[in-house]
Amino acid sequence: MKPTPFAYAKPASLDAVFDLLAAHGEGARLLAGGQSLIPTLNLRLSSPSLLIDINGLKQLSGIALDGGTIRIGALTRHAEIERSPEIARHLPLIAEAVTHIGHAAIRNRGTLGGSLAFADPAAELPACAVALGATLVVASRASQRRVGATDFFKGLYATDLRPGEVLTAAEFPLPPPGYRSRFAELARRHGDYAMVGLAAHGRVSGENLSDLRLVFFGVGTRPMAAAAAARVLESQPVTSAGLAGAAAALARDLDPPDDLNGSGTTKLHLAGVLLGRVVAALIAKDS
Ligand SMILES: Cc1cc2nc3c(=O)[nH]c(=O)nc-3n(C[C@H](O)[C@H](O)[C@H](O)COP(=O)(O)OP(=O)(O)OC[C@H]3O[C@@H](n4cnc5c(N)ncnc54)[C@H](O)[C@@H]3O)c2cc1C
The missing domain is CATH 3.30.390.50 (CO dehydrogenase flavoprotein, C-terminal domain)
Incomplete structure (x- = not known):
């Protein structure tokens, strides 16, 4: 099956994403790796009028060690996490879990933020985020807020994300000595x-x-x-x-x-x- 027709935009800034979300409301959908969204469009389980491609927002991507935290940008690909020496060293749970996500082609495109925002109840990374006590960083035009992973996942494919918000990163506390x-x-x-x-x-x-x-x-x-x-x-x-x-x-x-x-x-x-x-x-x- 093919998706219903939709418009496409690839904004160059987060502010432009917020503008498009405000202008198009429920009809707009963010496109990250597309590994969950595109199949739902093709099956016509979802029919957005506009796809907002966030792949141009390089500031949403990357893995950074910052004091007692590892921050993983929402647009960071599963494959990048899989290859990261920082993740292997400090977050072996994530390093192991990510290898179970689909296949290499899916991990090359799929993103951490997409996996957390999609909230499939059988997905690996949401469970790891809860187990590791991650904090999810959510931005809107007006503000930025932090949500504990336990509170982020509300139900079947349902999260704490509100209209107009973008998940920008997940912050994982470095496990203290003695933790496994x-x-x-x-x-x-x-x-x-x-x-x-x-x-x-x-x-x-x-x-x-x-x-x-x-x-x-x-x-x-x-x-x-x-x-x-x-x-x-x-x-x-x-x-x-x-x-x-x-x-x-x-x-x-x-x-x-x-x-x-x-x-x-x-x-x-x-x-x-x-x-x-x-x-x-x-x-x-x-x-
Ligand atoms: C054949 C196949 C097998 C798979 N197997 C597995 C598996 O075993 N385990 C697993 O966990 N996953 C699996 N996946 C899904 C894969 O992990 C996806 O990468 C992931 O679910 C969604 O990430 P994405 O970047 O592709 O998001 P997309 O498909 O682009 O988006 C998914 C949803 O999240 C929203 N979204 C994306 N990014 C953001 C953001 N930054 N802020 C707010 N909302 C956002 C989108 O609007 C959309 O509603 C599989 C997929 C396929 C096609």
Whole structure:
């Protein structure tokens, strides 16, 4: 199928983007990598009257280490994140997760900002942003505001972005000493969206875990933090009995809907499988 007709603009400044958003309102849509937007246009799931191509705004792109934070511009491509030595060194969770996004051609065009703004509940990067306590930077003509990743994701493909706003960057705090991250996902084929995935981040001391964030994806309408399971794991050194208790506690955290990948019951079981793998990797002696 082909998209319905639309106008196209490629502004040279963020101010020009704000002008176009103000003038065209709901009919305008930002175009970043196009890896999610263009398929929805081709399937006629969306019919904007104007595409505002933000690929000319180089100031929205790049990775910068700034004090205790790594700032990743919204227009930074997945492939750039994948190749970044700073990301590999300081944010290994992101470095690992990004390799699971589609295939090389998709990662060459797709952007961090597009992934966060699209808010697919099975996407890797939104879950990592929540697990790592990222802050998302959102700009409008009038102001700039910062939103915690947990508050940014509101529901199925729904975010805290308001009309006229552009996501400009995500800021990730550098993990303090003693913190580790681990990532795992199950997909039918490498590169497919996850059936179930888990981004985990927390403090590790031997077999003791604290300040643990377990964020699942593909099991709800947005990235799902498993607080009850985390509390069980934090309450005692990790043992197989404790791990079984944490897996059982997932039923209090998650209520996965049935979807094309499997029933909710199957997904809850798979979430427990991933929890076991990720916790074992977190406390592994050589990690
Ligand atoms: C075959 C295929 C497989 C894929 N597999 C995966 C996968 O396994 N995991 C995964 O996470 N993704 C996957 N994707 C999607 C890919 O990651 C996209 O890059 C991402 O979802 C959207 O990024 P984009 O830059 O392409 O955004 P676009 O498609 O350009 O935009 C997506 C939406 O975000 C909005 N938007 C974009 N940038 C901004 C901004 N800065 N501020 C505000 N709104 C903005 C757009 O208006 C649009 O509504 C896949 C895509 C394809 C085609």
